[in-house]
Every structure is written in C-alpha cells, then in structure tokens.
Amino acid sequence: MVAPFLFLVYFSGLYPKLSACAYFVYMRKTLLLLLFTFLFYFPLHSFAQKNFVSGYFVTVKNDTISCLINDQNWKKNPKQVQYRITENGDTDTFKPAQIKSFGLSTGDVFEGKIVSIDNSTNNVERLSVNGAPTTTTDTVFLKVLVKGAANLFYLYNGEREHFYYQTNAENLVELGLTYSLQFDPVTGKRLLITDSKYRGQLKTYFADCSALTEKLLDIKYSVSDMRAAFKQYNTCRNNNGYVSTEEKARFDFGVLAGASFTNLSFTSAERVDLARTKFKSPVSFNAGISVNMILPRNRQRWSFYNELLWKSYTAQGNYYQTIDFAYEHRAYNTEFSISSFGLGSMIRYNMSFPTLKPFVSIGVANNLILHVKEFQSVHVTYDFSEKEEYYERVPVGIIDKHELGALVGAGVSYKKTSLEARGEVGSGFTRSGLTASHKTAIRVLFGYHF
Numbered sequence: 001m002v003a004p005f006l007f008l009v010y011f012s013g014l015y016p017k018l019s020a021c022a023y024f025v026y027m028r029k030t031l032l033l034l035l036f037t038f039l040f041y042f043p044l045h046s047f048a049q050k051n052f053v054s055g056y057f058v059t060v061k062n063d064t065i066s067c068l069i070n071d072q073n074w075k076k077n078p079k080q081v082q083y084r085i086t087e088n089g090d091t092d093t094f095k096p097a098q099i100k101s102f103g104l105s106t107g108d109v110f111e112g113k114i115v116s117i118d119n120s121t122n123n124v125e126r127l128s129v130n131g132a133p134t135t136t137t138d139t140v141f142l143k144v145l146v147k148g149a150a151n152l153f154y155l156y157n158g159e160r161e162h163f164y165y166q167t168n169a170e171n172l173v174e175l176g177l178t179y180s181l182q183f184d185p186v187t188g189k190r191l192l193i194t195d196s197k198y199r200g201q202l203k204t205y206f207a208d209c210s211a212l213t214e215k216l217l218d219i220k221y222s223v224s225d226m227r228a229a230f231k232q233y234n235t236c237r238n239n240n241g242y243v244s245t246e247e248k249a250r251f252d253f254g255v256l257a258g259a260s261f262t263n264l265s266f267t268s269a270e271r272v273d274l275a276r277t278k279f280k281s282p283v284s285f286n287a288g289i290s291v292n293m294i295l296p297r298n299r300q301r302w303s304f305y306n307e308l309l310w311k312s313y314t315a316q317g318n319y320y321q322t323i324d325f326a327y328e329h330r331a332y333n334t335e336f337s338i339s340s341f342g343l344g345s346m347i348r349y350n351m352s353f354p355t356l357k358p359f360v361s362i363g364v365a366n367n368l369i370l371h372v373k374e375f376q377s378v379h380v381t382y383d384f385s386e387k388e389e390y391y392e393r394v395p396v397g398i399i400d401k402h403e404l405g406a407l408v409g410a411g412v413s414y415k416k417t418s419l420e421a422r423g424e425v426g427s428g429f430t431r432s433g434l435t436a437s438h439k440t441a442i443r444v445l446f447g448y449h450f
Helices: 003-014 020-048 197-205 223-236
Strands: 052-059 064-070 081-084 092-094 099-104 109-118 135-148 150-156 161-167 178-183 190-195 240-243 250-268 284-294 302-323 328-350 357-382 388-393 402-414 417-426 435-449
Touching: 052 081, 109 150, 109 161, 135 223, 150 223, 161 197, 223 240, 250 302, 284 328, 284 435, 302 357, 328 402, 357 417, 402 435
Parallel strands: none
Antiparallel strands: 052 064, 052 099, 064 081, 081 092, 099 109, 109 135, 135 150, 135 240, 150 161, 178 190, 250 284, 250 435, 284 302, 302 328, 328 357, 357 388, 357 402, 402 417, 417 435
16 A cells, blocks of 8 residues: 555655656656556455355366355456365365356356467557468356357457357357458558458348347447347247346446645746745645446456546745845745646556455546636845835746646545545646746545445
C-alpha cells in the first residue's frame, strides 16, 4: 500500500521547473511510470488470494468428486486449477488432460478438450505480410457457454477470443475469425484483412432454424451475440440445456467528501517575488459525486472510477527582497483563492479480502477553474531615506481555465463506505509566458456508495 505514494516523494523532492511544453511531456512520462508500477506491482498480490468455493470435477472415468475449488473468476481460461477435498484438506491441482470437466457453485462450468487454435491476431506487429494462417493443437479448459442441441464453448488465451461449436458427439470446430496482413501497392501501406468465416459456418450449422437466418448476417464475434444465437437455436430445436450467466459491468454511484492539503509554487525567470515565495495553505474542504464501473470476471478486481469533485484552496506567502545597488528593500504579500470542479478518471484495482477491501488507483484529473481571486501588496523602503512606498497589484492576471493533473490513490472499502488517501499533481492555474504555477495536493476522502 506504500508503493503508490512513492510518486509524492518523487514530485516533492525532484519536481523539475519546466516550460509549459516540457511540463506536459514530463507529466506524460510520469503517468507511464505510475501505470507501469500499477499494472505490474499490484496484481502480484492477487496470486496469494484464495477463494475456495463449493464445486465438483468429473474424472476421466466419469466419477463426480465433490470438492472445494479455488475460484479466481477467470477472465483468461485457467491452465490448472487448485482444489481441496475438504475444508482443511491438502491443496492439489488438476489440469485439462487430467479430468473431463469441473463446475463451481457460482455457475461456471469448464470442460477439458483437445482443440485446434487459430494463431492469427489483430495485432499487426505480430503478423507478417502475406503470411499463411497457422494453428496450434492444445489441451485446454474451455468455458461452457451453452449446452443443448448445439454446444458453444469459449476460450480466451490472453491474446484473443475463440469460440467452438459442437453437435452431438462430434469433434469441436472453431468458429473462424482469421486475421491476415496484406501489402497495398498503391498506398504502400499494410492492410489488416479480417475473414469472418464464422458467419458462413453458423449459417450452415443453423440451416434448419429459419428464424436465425437474418440475425446471422451481422452477428458479432462476442460472448453475448454467440450465446444468444446458440440459445435461440436450441429453443428452435426444443432442446434447451445449460446457459451460462450473462455478465455485465456493475455501476456503483456514490458521494464523497473530505479534506485537502495543498501546496502552490511558481517557476519564473522574471518574477522572483512569485518563484521564491513559500506559500502556505490551510486545510480546505472537498465534496462531490462518483460512479464506479466494476468490470466482470477476475473477481471484480478491476474498475473504471470517475468522480466530479469540488476543489477549492487558498495560498498566502511573504517574500522579502533586497536590491543592494539601489539600497532598496521590498516586502511582498501575495494571496490566491482558487475554486474549481475536477473530473477525475482512474483505473482502480480492488484487492479481495473477506471484510475490508483495499484498493489502489491511478488516473488523470481535468479541472475546470471557475474562480481565481488574487492579490499582492508591495511595501518599498530605502536605506538612508525615510521615503516609503506602498502599492497593490494583480500578481498574475492571465488565468488558464483548464488544469491537467495526475492522480494516484490508495484506500480501503467496507460494505458501502470507503476511506482513501489521494495525491494529485497539477499544472495549477496559469502557464503564461515565463511564469508557471505548480500544484500538489494530498486529500483524505470519505465515500459512501448506493
């Protein structure tokens, strides 16, 4: 949980003083660094998380064994599965070649099958121009989507989706979707060619169900479309059986509020009164609304989190300047008050534990600056003279309406509540000429979702 906040040290200690263009390049590189850490460090925690649920497996001799299975709610079809015969028994594993099938109390059913897998991909970097499609034969766990007069199986091997069709005791046939790369001599570009063989296959397989004819013309190579077509065909043949549960993203709506600790600074080649001022900001209040789109599979670990947050803060600082050759002394008092609405969009990784559920998230903030109040007073005194000057002015004047920021957070949720520590690094409210503002903020947010 400490790793996400290393970026705060990174920014606070090594935060470069950059031009506007260089700043956004720096922000982009920083987000990529955070994303790399996020995607490769935190999923390692998931491998240690066990989730044994009631289930069964069928041996090659057709014996059904009741057991407890470590259900990881797989997005990618598993290559091996952990199980226990009893709650306190030893943990063992089975592979596709060792059993016929297994099922979970959650409803998922998998069968071990020998299949031919199309190796083509829509990733053009992995295709060769005019290269012939290849296949690989492997023994895998196929997820059962539909059973009946026609059976539908599903495989996601980490590269792309595959669907397999079977009737009666026939061998499984892959519903073809083949990608190839061709060179266009006219434009000189490589073209990705998609051959949707599966539509012709299904038209032949389902020829005895006229109600499906038109729907097959534009059927997509997706779980939802395929499952619906096979389900309708089995209904047409009066031979309905198992149908897997349709999985959709879940949306959680909520409200949140909390406190913010903000630091404002400036870089400028001309305005030392801003660049050298150490601004202080009191604790400010934040409030907003949120929506969290929780993705199916993988035990709902991944989600896209969005929020609309009211952000406001004030900053005040003093700077004392001596101009030796003029025997002049200047005392600057500078104040800012900034209000904005921020749209935060983040990828969130949720760790699965029985009660408390820790989470980490990274993303970007797009802040719409609604109001900036600024003030600066200058008090000038001179050596060897009683003369004094005092005047007030606007310290910046040119305000950006949009602020881009990087977000990273970590927290914990319990039932319908959550508590999160959030860091934000942003471009502030101005990047005019040779003067640029920089903002860092740490927030503590309490949330409640419905």
